[in-house]
Amino acid sequence: MEEIALQMKGITKEFPGVRALDNVTFSVRKGEIHALCGENGAGKSTLMKILSGVYPHGTYEGQIVVNGKDVEFKSIKESQDAGISIIYQELALVGEMSVAENLFLNHDLMRKKVINWNKIYVESQKWLDHIGLNIDPQTKVNALSVGKQQLIEIAKALTKKTDVLILDEPTAALTESDVDILMKLLHELREQGVTCIYISHKLGEVMALADTVTILRDGKTISTDPIEELSEEKIVTKMVGRELTELFPYEVHPISDENILEVKNYSAFDEKGKKITDDVSFVLKKGEILGFSGLMGAGRSELFINLFGGLKGKTTGTVLIDGKETTIRKPADAIQSGLAYVSEDRKRYGLVLGMDITKNTTLAALNKVMKMNVIDAAVEVQRAEEVTRKMKLKAPNLEVQVGKLSGGNQQKVVLSKWLLNNPKVLILDEPTRGIDVGAKYEIYKIINELVHEGVGIVIISSELPEVLGMSDRVLVMADGTITGEYSREEATQEKIMVSATGGKKR
Ligand SMILES: Nc1ncnc2c1ncn2[C@@H]1O[C@H](COP(=O)(O)OP(=O)(O)OP(=O)(O)O)[C@@H](O)[C@H]1O
Ligand SMILES: [Mg+2]
Structure with a gap:
């Protein structure tokens, strides 16, 4: 394992107003799983985009050596030809196309005059089996959950000649069972000699998976260590530059007897009439x-998107907000009645990537910045500044387009936007996905502040430690229905898993 697969030396990359990477050194041995860790905005994705030719030679300073040879990738294609495959933090599949079409997009099999679909389906099935995903290759990607789409991306990378596989937060959207599939897959790939660079904010995974860990902070290399010399605490300390003593700052707090949200015998159907x-x-x-736990596809997001007026199908049952029976037909009704929903899929529902930070944060709260029906720019900027400071957003200024922020900082903008709206009920769907440990802590602190003000909070999360760490009470869902309920004292990982996998209806 002592052979060097690749080296990046003295890498510096600047964007207007930001030095994203400052003289970074990064060296990866052949056949190892090398984790790259750091806070949001530390420069991880940028470094990997340089390695994979997204930022071509000439747009950065420094040197890249692959298999002992200097390389100057001018395009993604050139890095791919050198055996480097990257899976991006943002999903890059074509939703309207089938799984098979996506897997072999730009592949030689697709470039034939007469495409042999049979062969493509058979090949696709092989790759799906390989990654342990039990779906029909003809399924449209749109119909799959974010987590399943992520697994398809990995299969897609593997269809090409891959010596170095770069995974930028591959498990951010995965539930525990899919994470297990991925872990197994990566171990198999290591056996086969594939080198893997792995970016993740989930340090438990890093400890379980990686051979070596490199840590970046503020665009600089802090350290590269073998896993044996590290612990989660040590990684956190190096990442944030100080010690962080507790992960979940739960505070015992008064809970009112009044219901802020009451849902009774609520059923919902999709547009085709399926329950x-x-x-x-x-x-x-x-x-x-209130924590909502369950496996991927248990129906938690659907329930809340529906309650929020985000789906078109029929619903039955009663919803009371702050004691008043309420009919919600569209998201505007929901916002009007005091609900806020922070989506798990920030690209699709949460942000306008071409707009600046200020405009994105005040988007759902325009009534808070309007004066006589005109947006008061000064107030708008002031509110945006307050809330983004609270969230410790890392950006050169608030006029930056949201699309230019790092993944985790985009998530902070989504949260800022909903916090500005002063909701009565705040629904957080996977609120800390892709967010670094320091920022997670800040979000939990904000949740604490909000409950003290009487806000009711729903946390939908696939991270069991998060649900257990922050909830007063936990509900578990499976197959679109509630299958378990536990108080903070009763709840354990085991009980929740039992309810999540075929437990009886409450
Ligand atoms: N296209 C861009 N234009 C301008 N600035 C950018 C661009 N891409 C990244 N940046 C800036 O470069 C810095 C590093 O960003 P990068 O995306 O590499 O962080 P990261 O470590 O991947 O963070 P995260 O964990 O949030 O994904 C950030 O300050 C970010 O705002
Ligand atoms: Mg990133």
């Missing part, structure tokens, strides 16, 4: 943090 939510009843108290 997606089945007779769900629950209450949320003022000042309560």
Whole structure:
């Protein structure tokens, strides 16, 4: 394993107003799993985009050596030809096309005059089996959850000649069972001699998977160490530059007797009339943090997107907000009645990437910055500054387009936007996905502040430690219905998993 697969030396990359990378050194041995860690905006994705030719030679300073030879990639294609495949933090599949078409897009099999679809489907099935995903290759990618799409991206990378596989937060959108599939896959690939560079904010995974860890902070290399010399705590300390003593700053707090949200016998159907939510009843108290746990596809997001007026199908049952029966037909109704929903899929629902940070944060709260029906620019900027400072957003200034921020900082903008709206009920769907440890801590602190003000909070999360660490009460869903309910004291990982996998209806 001592042979060097690749080296990046003295890499410096500047964007207008930001030095994203400052004289970075990065060296990866052949056949190892090398984790790249650092806070949001540390420069991880940028470094990998340089390695994979997204930022071509000439747009950065420094030197790249692959298999002992200097390389100057001028395009993604050139790095691919050298055996380097990258899977981006942002999904890059074509939703309207089938899984098979996506897998072999730009592949020789697709470049034939007469395409042999049979062969493509058979090949696709092989790759799907290889990654342990049980779906039909003719399924449209749109119909798959974010997590499944992520696995398809990995299969797609593997269809090419790959010596070095770069995964930029591959598990951010995956549930525990899919993470297990991926871990197994990566171990197999290591056996086969594939070198893997792995970016993740989930340090438990890093500890379980990596052979070596490099840490970046503010665009600089802090260290490269073998995993044996590290622990989660040591990695965190190096990442944030100080010690972080607790991960979940849960505070015992008063919970009111009043219901802020009450859902009774609520069922929902998709546009074709198929039931997606089945007779769900629950209450949320003022000042309560209610965790929603369950496996991917359990129907948690669908339930809340529907309650928020985001889907078109029929619904039955009753919804009371702050004691008043409420009919919500579209998201504007929901916002009007005091609901806020922070989506798990920030690209699709959360942000306008071409707009600047200020405009994005005030988008859902225009009434807070309007004066006589005109947006008061000064107030708008002031509110945006307050809330983004609270979130510790890392950006050169608030006029930067949101599309130019690092993944985790984009998530902070989404949260800022909804916090500005002063909601009565705040629904957070995977709120800390892709967010670094320091920022996670800040989000939990903000949740604490909000419940003290009487806001009711729903946390939908696939991270069991997060659900257990922050919730006053936990509900578990499976197959569109509630299958378990536990108080903070009762809840354990084991009980939740039992309810999530075929537990009985409550
Ligand atoms: N296209 C761009 N234009 C301008 N600035 C950019 C661009 N891409 C990245 N940056 C800036 O470069 C810095 C490093 O960003 P990068 O995306 O590499 O961070 P990261 O370590 O991947 O963070 P995260 O964990 O949030 O994904 C950030 O300050 C970011 O705002
Ligand atoms: Mg990134």
